[in-house]
Amino acid sequence: MRATTIHAPFDMRVEDVPDPVIQDSTDVVLRVLRACICGSDLWAYRGESARQPGQRIGHEFLGIVEAAGSDVTGFAAGDLVVAPFVWSDGTCEYCAEGLQTSCPRGGFWGSVGSDGGQGEAVRVPFADGTLVKLPADAASDDHLLTALLALSDVLGTGHHAALGAGVRPGSTVAVVGDGAVGLCGVLAAKRLGAERIIALGRHTARTDIARAFGATDVVAERGEAAEAAVRELTGGQGAHGVIEAVGTEQSMRTAVAITRDGGSIGYVGVPHGSGTGLDLSVMFDRNIALRGGVAPVRAYIPELLPDVLAGTIDPSPVFDLTVDLDGVPAGYKSMEDRTALKVLVKP
Amino acid sequence: MRATTIHAPFDMRVEDVPDPVIQDSTDVVLRVLRACICGSDLWAYRGESARQPGQRIGHEFLGIVEAAGSDVTGFAAGDLVVAPFVWSDGTCEYCAEGLQTSCPRGGFWGSVGSDGGQGEAVRVPFADGTLVKLPADAASDDHLLTALLALSDVLGTGHHAALGAGVRPGSTVAVVGDGAVGLCGVLAAKRLGAERIIALGRHTARTDIARAFGATDVVAERGEAAEAAVRELTGGQGAHGVIEAVGTEQSMRTAVAITRDGGSIGYVGVPHGSGTGLDLSVMFDRNIALRGGVAPVRAYIPELLPDVLAGTIDPSPVFDLTVDLDGVPAGYKSMEDRTALKVLVKP
Numbered sequence: 065m066r067a068t069t070i071h072a073p074f075d076m077r078v079e080d081v082p083d084p085v086i087q088d089s090t091d092v093v094l095r096v097l098r099a100c101i102c103g104s105d106l107w108a109y110r111g112e113s114a115r116q117p118g119q120r121i122g123h124e125f126l127g128i129v130e131a132a133g134s135d136v137t138g139f140a141a142g143d144l145v146v147a148p149f150v151w152s153d154g155t156c157e158y159c160a161e162g163l164q165t166s167c168p169r170g171g172f173w174g175s176v177g178s179d180g181g182q183g184e185a186v187r188v189p190f191a192d193g194t195l196v197k198l199p200a201d202a203a204s205d206d207h208l209l210t211a212l213l214a215l216s217d218v219l220g221t222g223h224h225a226a227l228g229a230g231v232r233p234g235s236t237v238a239v240v241g242d243g244a245v246g247l248c249g250v251l252a253a254k255r256l257g258a259e260r261i262i263a264l265g266r267h268t269a270r271t272d273i274a275r276a277f278g279a280t281d282v283v284a285e286r287g288e289a290a291e292a293a294v295r296e297l298t299g300g301q302g303a304h305g306v307i308e309a310v311g312t313e314q315s316m317r318t319a320v321a322i323t324r325d326g327g328s329i330g331y332v333g334v335p336h337g338s339g340t341g342l343d344l345s346v347m348f349d350r351n352i353a354l355r356g357g358v359a360p361v362r363a364y365i366p367e368l369l370p371d372v373l374a375g376t377i378d379p380s381p382v383f384d385l386t387v388d389l390d391g392v393p394a395g396y397k398s399m400e401d402r403t404a405l406k407v408l409v410k411p
Numbered sequence: 412m413r414a415t416t417i418h419a420p421f422d423m424r425v426e427d428v429p430d431p432v433i434q435d436s437t438d439v440v441l442r443v444l445r446a447c448i449c450g451s452d453l454w455a456y457r458g459e460s461a462r463q464p465g466q467r468i469g470h471e472f473l474g475i476v477e478a479a480g481s482d483v484t485g486f487a488a489g490d491l492v493v494a495p496f497v498w499s500d501g502t503c504e505y506c507a508e509g510l511q512t513s514c515p516r517g518g519f520w521g522s523v524g525s526d527g528g529q530g531e532a533v534r535v536p537f538a539d540g541t542l543v544k545l546p547a548d549a550a551s552d553d554h555l556l557t558a559l560l561a562l563s564d565v566l567g568t569g570h571h572a573a574l575g576a577g578v579r580p581g582s583t584v585a586v587v588g589d590g591a592v593g594l595c596g597v598l599a600a601k602r603l604g605a606e607r608i609i610a611l612g613r614h615t616a617r618t619d620i621a622r623a624f625g626a627t628d629v630v631a632e633r634g635e636a637a638e639a640a641v642r643e644l645t646g647g648q649g650a651h652g653v654i655e656a657v658g659t660e661q662s663m664r665t666a667v668a669i670t671r672d673g674g675s676i677g678y679v680g681v682p683h684g685s686g687t688g689l690d691l692s693v694m695f696d697r698n699i700a701l702r703g704g705v706a707p708v709r710a711y712i713p714e715l716l717p718d719v720l721a722g723t724i725d726p727s728p729v730f731d732l733t734v735d736l737d738g739v740p741a742g743y744k745s746m747e748d749r750t751a752l753k754v755l756v757k758p
Contacts, residue, residue, distance in 0.1 A: 158673070161673065163698060316691075325510060326505070326508065326510040335695050342689060345682050348678070348681065348703070349512075349705055351512065351513070351703070351704035351705065355675075356695075356698070357694060
């Protein structure tokens with residue numbers, strides 16, 4: 065089959081690789097119908113996260129089961145399924161608690177020795193613990209299929225951030241980061257009943273999506289000017305909850321500055337940089353909590369899926385460029401150049 | 412009257428100062444029956460927190476109302492009352508939410524221009540919002556009076572840490588810090604139903620109190636050895652909740668290392684040092700939350716008071732040395748030398 069590989073910074077290729085086969089009795093082999101490129105893939109693309117030459121990449125995908133191992137009970141050939149961005153055994157203590165990202169036997173798509181989502185097919189370990197079945201008729205609904213793909217990462221990650229930010233009905237929420245995760249954070253905050261949602265962002269193409277997703281205010285300023293703008297919008301107090309969906313020192317600093325005393329930062333931006341951006345003295349005096357991390361998306365899919373199927377929430381607008389497999393390297397460049405928000409891949 | 416003043420690092424004095432008088436109609440003047448020295452006072456004592464020469468000190472006290480301003484409705488001369496370690500107006504949005512430490516008109520005892528608790532009397536601003544009445548007959552019960560004094564700070568702060576650590580019935584909790592706050596964290600965790608409480612500490616006088624307060628295990632090792640010991644006690648996973656009651660980089664590093672994936676650190680140690688001790692990448696991967704800060708003790712007194720009155724919880728063992736007002740400077744030295752855990756002051 066053909067799959068995307070990374071050989072060096074900015075050197076993405078689409079190559080012939082061995083077809084995936086059932087290796088363990090709990091495996092499934094899945095033909096990819098939709099995949100996409102994640103903002104976090106760009107850290108590897110830029111060389112800021114190390115990869116071995118030839119390593120696979122892509123951790124968001126849905127598709128059709130082609131073959132299932134003898135111990136797989138929940139899936140059979142022909143099933144339409146979505147995969148969360150980590151696999152997990154579904155049986156350990158952490159999986160039972162809904163923290164599948166901490167499953168000791170879990171792993172990340174595209175890690176050495178595993179398939180990535182940006183290819184024609186994927187071997188899925190622990191299929192029963194990992195995959196979630198989708199209605200078969202969704203396979204013929206192009207728009208719905210794209211919306212469902214967001215369940216693999218960005219929608220669940222936005223939801224995790226909103227939970228970490230403590231969003232409740234009536235909350236005021238601010239969202240730092242206008243990427244797909246930040247925008248899904250807006251959608252998730254709206255879904256959880258936030259009354260006021262302040263999106264920080266300067267690109268109108270993105271802030272327009274934020275407004276469509278439920279943002280009531282947009283702050284285009286950056287740094288201290290952005291902090292001042294949020295404070296002005298909130299009577300000087302800041303937001304009850306802040307979604308941090310970037311992962312840099314500066315974005316965390318902004319998040320702390322715009323959180324109301326007693327509020328929470330829900331952080332889902334993968335931390336990068338040597339410092340944390342956290343001023344613990346300020347957080348201490350103001351009782352600001354920090355919650356979040358890598359989202360246990362597998363736990364959230366059952367809750368979010370019905371709303372996506374019903375069209376109550378539609379994250380599909382975050383995908384603004386579609387490529388085939390050969391177009392993946394150019395897709396990376398488009399996201400790196402910020403001419404694309406999030407690239408959809410149709411292998 | 413006579414009150415403790417700080418003139419320079421290690422230069423504590425007990426001096427004649429002006430008698431407090433009602434300045435605002437919402438004030439109360441209170442005669443101090445019991446006060447104490449806090450671990451956080453030692454930062455000023457050592458010169459690590461700046462103070463102006465002659466500034467008052469002490470933020471934990473209870474006593475008898477001597478005079479009440481014309482707008483005070485809740486208290487009259489003769490009432491026995493306890494003060495939380497900050498005053499607050501009781502009427503603002505934050506006070507209504509139970510985050511009195513963020514009251515815009517609130518303040519800290521011993522700040523410039525205010526009285527401190529380590530003296531014969533205190534002018535209490537916003538008395539109705541600040542003070543909590545105690546049963547009159549407690550004034551003649553020496554043991555109970557000492558226990559009630561812990562409501563002014565350490566017991567409520569331990570409770571705040573336990574809440575931040577997310578203690579629930581059945582939780583496994585680890586406590587970093589064997590000072591009075593850490594010990595009260597043990598007591599609070601026990602009260603909230605923790606099943607297993609691991610106290611980190613090397614001084615048997617202190618760990619004996621921890622055991623009496625409900626600790627099921629004591630870890631005497633430090634640093635990485637302590638982390639390994641906690642992991643071994645918890646099946647390799649760490650504690651669901653960790654109470655951080657020190658405030659140094661090292662203690663926070665330990666707290667992160669011994670928190671179970673998906674768990675929370677409740678931090679109440681005043682942050683000191685240039686770094687945070689937080690490895691955000693580790694916290695991200697393991698979904699470790701950080702919650703806490705300066706405890707809104709005023710909000711907790713009504714909940715904790717009945718248990719102290721009933722003797723269900725008795726924090727009084729944290730006071731292991733008693734001095735009169737003249738003995739306060741020596742009391743500081745005893746705490747600095749760690750020959751005393753917490754010094755009780757009977758003016």
